[in-house]
Amino acid sequence: MVLRIEAKWEIPYVHSAGEHATKFFEALKEKKILGVKCPKCKRVLVPPRAFCERCHVDTDEWVEVKDEGVVETVTINYARFTGLPDPPYAVGIVKLDGADTGMLAYLGGVDLSDWKKAHEKLKVGTRVKAVWKDKPEGRITDILYFKPVEE
Amino acid sequence: MKRVAVVGVGQTKFRTRRDDKTHPELTREAVSRALEHAGITMDDVDAFVFGTMDPFDGINCPDRWSSTAAGFGKPFMKISTGGTTGLTTGIAAYQHVASGLFDVVVAVCTQRVGENVDAQPVLNTAVDPIYERYSGVGAISVAAIQATVHMQKYGTTEEQMAWVSVKDHENALKNPYAHIQKRLSVEDVLSSPVVSSPLKLYECCPRSDGSVAVVFASGEKAEEIRDNPAWILAESSISDSYFVGDRPDLAVWDSLTIAGRRLYRLAGIDDPKKDIDVAELYSPFTIQEILELEALGFAEKGEGAGLAEEGVTFVDGDMPTNPSGGVLCTNPIGATGLVRLGEASLQVMGEASNQVDGAEVALAHAWGGTLQFHALMLVSSHKKLRR
Amino acid sequence: MKVGIVGIGITSFGVHKEPFYNIAYEAAKKALEDAEMERHEIDNVVLGGYDVAVGRTISNMYTAPAAGGYLKDEIRVSDDAAYALALAYMRIKSGIFDVAMVLGYGHCSETPMELVELLSLDPFFHRDLGISYQMSYAMQSYAYRMRYGIDDETAAEVVVRARKRASKYEYAHVREEVTADEVLSSEMAIFPLRKLELPPWSDGCVALILAEETIAKRISSEPVWVEGLGWHTENYYLGSRDLAELFSTKKAAEKAYKMAGCDAKDVEAAEVMDLTPYHHLMALEALGFAASGRGKEVVESGFPVNSSGGALCTNAHGTTGLFLTASLALQIRDGRDRGIASAVSGYAAQNSIVTILGV
Numbered sequence A: 001m002v003l004r005i006e007a008k009w010e011i012p013y014v015h016s017a018g019e020h021a022t023k024f025f026e027a028l029k030e031k032k033i034l035g036v037k038c039p040k041c042k043r044v045l046v047p048p049r050a051f052c053e054r055c056h057v058d059t060d061e062w063v064e065v066k067d068e069g070v071v072e073t074v075t076i077n078y079a080r081f082t083g084l085p086d087p088p089y090a091v092g093i094v095k096l097d098g099a100d101t102g103m104l105a106y107l108g109g110v111d112l113s114d115w116k117k118a119h120e121k122l123k124v125g126t127r128v129k130a131v132w133k134d135k136p137e138g139r140i141t142d143i144l145y146f147k148p149v150e151e
Numbered sequence B: 001m002k003r004v005a006v007v008g009v010g011q012t013k014f015r016t017r018r019d020d021k022t023h024p025e026l027t028r029e030a031v032s033r034a035l036e037h038a039g040i041t042m043d044d045v046d047a048f049v050f051g052t053m054d055p056f057d058g059i060n061c062p063d064r065w066s067s068t069a070a071g072f073g074k075p076f077m078k079i080s081t082g083g084t085t086g087l088t089t090g091i092a093a094y095q096h097v098a099s100g101l102f103d104v105v106v107a108v109c110t111q112r113v114g115e116n117v118d119a120q121p122v123l124n125t126a127v128d129p130i131y132e133r134y135s136g137v138g139a140i141s142v143a144a145i146q147a148t149v150h151m152q153k154y155g156t157t158e159e160q161m162a163w164v165s166v167k168d169h170e171n172a173l174k175n176p177y178a179h180i181q182k183r184l185s186v187e188d189v190l191s192s193p194v195v196s197s198p199l200k201l202y203e204c205c206p207r208s209d210g211s212v213a214v215v216f217a218s219g220e221k222a223e224e225i226r227d228n229p230a231w232i233l234a235e236s237s238i239s240d241s242y243f244v245g246d247r248p249d250l251a252v253w254d255s256l257t258i259a260g261r262r263l264y265r266l267a268g269i270d271d272p273k274k275d276i277d278v279a280e281l282y283s284p285f286t287i288q289e290i291l292e293l294e295a296l297g298f299a300e301k302g303e304g305a306g307l308a309e310e311g312v313t314f315v316d317g318d319m320p321t322n323p324s325g326g327v328l329c330t331n332p333i334g335a336t337g338l339v340r341l342g343e344a345s346l347q348v349m350g351e352a353s354n355q356v357d358g359a360e361v362a363l364a365h366a367w368g369g370t371l372q373f374h375a376l377m378l379v380s381s382h383k384k385l386r387r
Numbered sequence C: 001m002k003v004g005i006v007g008i009g010i011t012s013f014g015v016h017k018e019p020f021y022n023i024a025y026e027a028a029k030k031a032l033e034d035a036e037m038e039r040h041e042i043d044n045v046v047l048g049g050y051d052v053a054v055g056r057t058i059s060n061m062y063t064a065p066a067a068g069g070y071l072k073d074e075i076r077v078s079d080d081a082a083y084a085l086a087l088a089y090m091r092i093k094s095g096i097f098d099v100a101m102v103l104g105y106g107h108c109s110e111t112p113m114e115l116v117e118l119l120s121l122d123p124f125f126h127r128d129l130g131i132s133y134q135m136s137y138a139m140q141s142y143a144y145r146m147r148y149g150i151d152d153e154t155a156a157e158v159v160v161r162a163r164k165r166a167s168k169y170e171y172a173h174v175r176e177e178v179t180a181d182e183v184l185s186s187e188m189a190i191f192p193l194r195k196l197e198l199p200p201w202s203d204g205c206v207a208l209i210l211a212e213e214t215i216a217k218r219i220s221s222e223p224v225w226v227e228g229l230g231w232h233t234e235n236y237y238l239g240s241r242d243l244a245e246l247f248s249t250k251k252a253a254e255k256a257y258k259m260a261g262c263d264a265k266d267v268e269a270a271e272v273m274d275l276t277p278y279h280h281l282m283a284l285e286a287l288g289f290a291a292s293g294r295g296k297e298v299v300e301s302g303f304p305v306n307s308s309g310g311a312l313c314t315n316a317h318g319t320t321g322l323f324l325t326a327s328l329a330l331q332i333r334d335g336r337d338r339g340i341a342s343a344v345s346g347y348a349a350q351n352s353i354v355t356i357l358g359v
């Protein structure tokens, strides 16, 4: 027999996004997605960050990118994990038009019950468009998901 | 550069939970076995390097408690780098000795993932709380998005990935320390539930509790300690940028190719396929062994998928991979990288539980972050690469 | 072969609005500018800091790129970043690397640090008792105070002097001067420590660029050499230790002096991680500047200790020790020949690391 103790960590945090990223979230309120252009390598980085990791220089040229792009990859989660969203949900990387990097996002608008059929509809290269919350609040979840664009 | 060798390896039995022992007691089990394997005592040890990923065990910086079994009263350093932790702990211990400051150093990693009710939310906290954490991304998802692209780009099939799991599970049957010891068929893997598409349950690692210790010694000491030390030929590590969306092509693990290239250059390896006899790779998900074999030059791009099915990566094949059963069968996350080094060292010592015939050069690998980090070490039964 | 510090970058310390990785980037950039170098001239990054303190499981995911580590070798110590400097030294000394970016990060303003540290206690014997990190340092202070008869006025004087020096140090967090009366009349926080005898919780980052001797001389006309290093860990169980002595610091110092081939009388300045005024005195004794219980004589002598203001004025958990080391390096640049820095971590200074720098 061994003693087992139940424990739970509850540590409150107040995370600061910083001035730079705050601009991105402010723009979301107007259903706009902003990236930053690195002054050196000229890549448009989305999500925006205060410095380009490759060039190690400040990035302060803001550019608006489209809320439409292509799927770079996708996975659908069918397992239930403590504290994570209810399954099934699809997560993928979307490269938005005008951006040089992909953005992690939910994918939706397709039936997820059969993963093979869903993958067919969300194939790499599929064009998708953002579906926005009616009243965006300046959080990343303002983009409910990206859904395939009807041809 | 000073020669350094691995002269002792000790592991605990890995299980979902080790209710029989506390954190330091588990550490002690591995350290004692490693010292015993080296035939030395605690007095012979000059310093300890401890590795773990903090939040998994429900104790922040568990090294402070666990150090009671790993050298309080000695220099002690704590390493934590993500999934690469085990191997970077080995790298740090190697550098302790290579610097000339210490002669005998023990690297030890203890992780109790099983004490955590569910590891994926912890892994999710590695993801940026500002932009990305909401998405519920954990380690399985990032491997799954690699699989999706690899399948579509190269035509990799579910059966080919299942063969990786079949091979690892077959190997684990011979490893007394392995966590999951269960023979699986391709059909078993394919019919297991999809966890994160396209990956199925039996393509994913378990959560394991346990500890591993590896003893490093300077050249002279190493030769005194044993007649079959595992000489360290080289190490290499790399960090990519943070955001997973930055990766230029998820169907190839290019940052691993770069780290591998540096490792091979340092060790004088021209052709990894010929010069390396066995690899212990950090592949908690089937697709990752395939990507790693390709990235490290053991297969052409897009051609790694068939290696398990063709028998190449089985223990009697041309490129034995994960003869220990690998991470698919045992994953004490922050300790896993050091298990890879321990198993690679045992292979070149000729003492592995699932020994590759005549193995002289072995590769150990770990990855971490959201596909951001890699660490590599190369060990050999000879002080220098012999061709 | 020697290893030298050729670049120093210290951000302001205090409460930052920017996230820790942006502060880390600022520190790295400052160190590169200081050394007149480019990121590409660095061949590895060695990071130091805590995960749970900044609320990210693998915090080096953020700080590795910030330090300039994109596609470079990377490693992190999960302890005070003073350990990162020691590891970087070994990585270079071994011949494996040439130039390292050492980066320490601490960011205490986003979460209650007492809770974060409480979770470092085992869940069976200690955590349920609710002993905070500061309480362990207070217990040590009390044990020391009782054994050597240290009075309130002596402790207050340490704080007064610390604040005075911090007021002149641009990077320090708490820079308002205080009087002994103010210290002595401030409320009792954790017996025997009064409110003004406790360190702040700070945000800030420190970057140091270390280089192999030949390269260091190419980069800098006067590198600050790492002459001695020693680190040591004591028993986790508080009841198994003599709390009235900083034993881990003493053992670490012995090793560092041995490596540097000198002792306390050859040292011209010290930076000690004084999480309480009593630890200020205990550290000086452990470093060999005074016999046990007589650290106050060093304070009275005017020997330059904590020109930075010390941990009592700046305490970014995870990089406090490296902040002190970097502050010492600045003093060496300014003309001192040799200095010593000590850092502690864990409950009641379980771990200690000592660094000796010189010209």
Ligand SMILES: [Zn+2]
Binding pocket: A038, A039, A040, A041, A042, A043, A052, A053, A054, A055, A056
């Ligand atoms: Zn750039």
